[in-house]
Amino acid sequence: MNLIVAADSRWGIGKNGGLLADLPTDMKYFREHTRNRVVVMGRRTLESLPGKKGLPKRVNFVLTSNADFEAERCTVVHSEDELWEALSKYEPDEVFLIGGATLYNRFYKYCDKLYVTKIDADLGADTFIVDFDKDPDFEIISESEPVTENGLTYRFVIYKKKDD
Numbered sequence: 001m002n003l004i005v006a007a008d009s010r011w012g013i014g015k016n017g018g019l020l021a022d023l024p025t026d027m028k029y030f031r032e033h034t035r036n037r038v039v040v041m042g043r044r045t046l047e048s049l050p051g052k053k054g055l056p057k058r059v060n061f062v063l064t065s066n067a068d069f070e071a072e073r074c075t076v077v078h079s080e081d082e083l084w085e086a087l088s089k090y091e092p093d094e095v096f097l098i099g100g101a102t103l104y105n106r107f108y109k110y111c112d113k114l115y116v117t118k119i120d121a122d123l124g125a126d127t128f129i130v131d132f133d134k135d136p137d138f139e140i141i142s143e144s145e146p147v148t149e150n151g152l153t154y155r156f157v158i159y160k161k162k163d164d
């Protein structure tokens with residue numbers, strides 16, 4: 001499994017249930033990495049998407065404890081065991097964790113690559129993920145040139161889990 005996220009300088013990723021910034025080049029990067037792949041998200045992230053529907057052109061899995069929850073284009077799973085069972089049908093490299101904070105913080109250690117869009121600003125988030133720079137099990141393997149858009153500068157950084 002891989003993970004893809006946009007985080008600000010304090011590792012903030014969201015505010016008021018939504019994203020922190022509108023970054024078109026980052027949205028394109030997200031689409032290119034996840035198109036025709038399998039995406040995994042928490043119920044709150046699903047509810048932040050347009051129409052509260054799964055993303056088109058992807059296999060969508062949503063994790064919730066609510067046995068009655070349904071959402072268009074989504075397969076709903078209700079526990080970690082059920083999630084791993086469902087994902088076992090796919091190549092790990094095809095699977096992308098797409099949020100939110102609860103799922104990133106719980107599952108990033110099971111990811112091989114972390115695709116992090118690092119925004120060089122404090123955007124006043126109310127939702128945070130762990131600082132991947134402080135996890136000795138991961139190392140940065142690539143970092144793009146900066147992109148400036150809508151008054152914000154950011155980089156595409158890829159972390160990889162170190163070999164045992």
Ligand SMILES: NC(=O)c1ccc[n+]([C@@H]2O[C@H](COP(=O)([O-])OP(=O)(O)OC[C@H]3O[C@@H](n4cnc5c(N)ncnc54)[C@H](OP(=O)(O)O)[C@@H]3O)[C@@H](O)[C@H]2O)c1
Pocket residue numbers: 004005006007012013014015016017018019020041042043044045046048063064065066077078079080098099100101102103104127
């Ligand atoms: N910057 C980015 O790249 C990015 C990406 C995605 C999301 N976000 C932001 O992140 C924020 C949402 O994050 P969040 O942490 O509040 O929510 P979340 O991780 O999207 O969803 C949390 C929900 O997932 C379900 N869940 C989690 N673990 C579970 C388990 N073990 N078993 C069953 N269900 C489980 C629960 O749903 P139930 O309550 O229904 O049981 C829980 O309330 C929003 O602001 C969103 O915009 C940012």
